Amino acid sequence: MKLDYTPHFLRNYRKAPSEIRRAFDKQGLRLLENLNHPSLHAKKYDEGQDLWQARVSKGWRFWFKIGGDTYRL
Numbered sequence: 001m002k003l004d005y006t007p008h009f010l011r012n013y014r015k016a017p018s019e020i021r022r023a024f025d026k027q028g029l030r031l032l033e034n035l036n037h038p039s040l041h042a043k044k045y046d047e048g049q050d051l052w053q054a055r056v057s058k059g060w061r062f063w064f065k066i067g068g069d070t071y072r073l
Contacts, residue, residue, distance in 0.1 A: 003070070
């Protein structure tokens with residue numbers, strides 16, 4: 001699997017505090033290793049749009065779609 005970032009995601013990532021960016025980097029690696037990793041709390045967010053949600057920290061989340069071997073954030 002691999003990660004692919006939308007321009008919208010990248011804009012928000014750059015605006016996020018440095019501790020959130022570090023936490024996301026860690027969670028992104030976990031996502032690549034195991035979608036079901038307990039700290040991600042990954043779940044289907046919108047069945048109709050095939051949109052998933054996962055946790056960066058207690059107050060921060062990220063959304064993604066799965067296409068083939070790619071997580072598009």
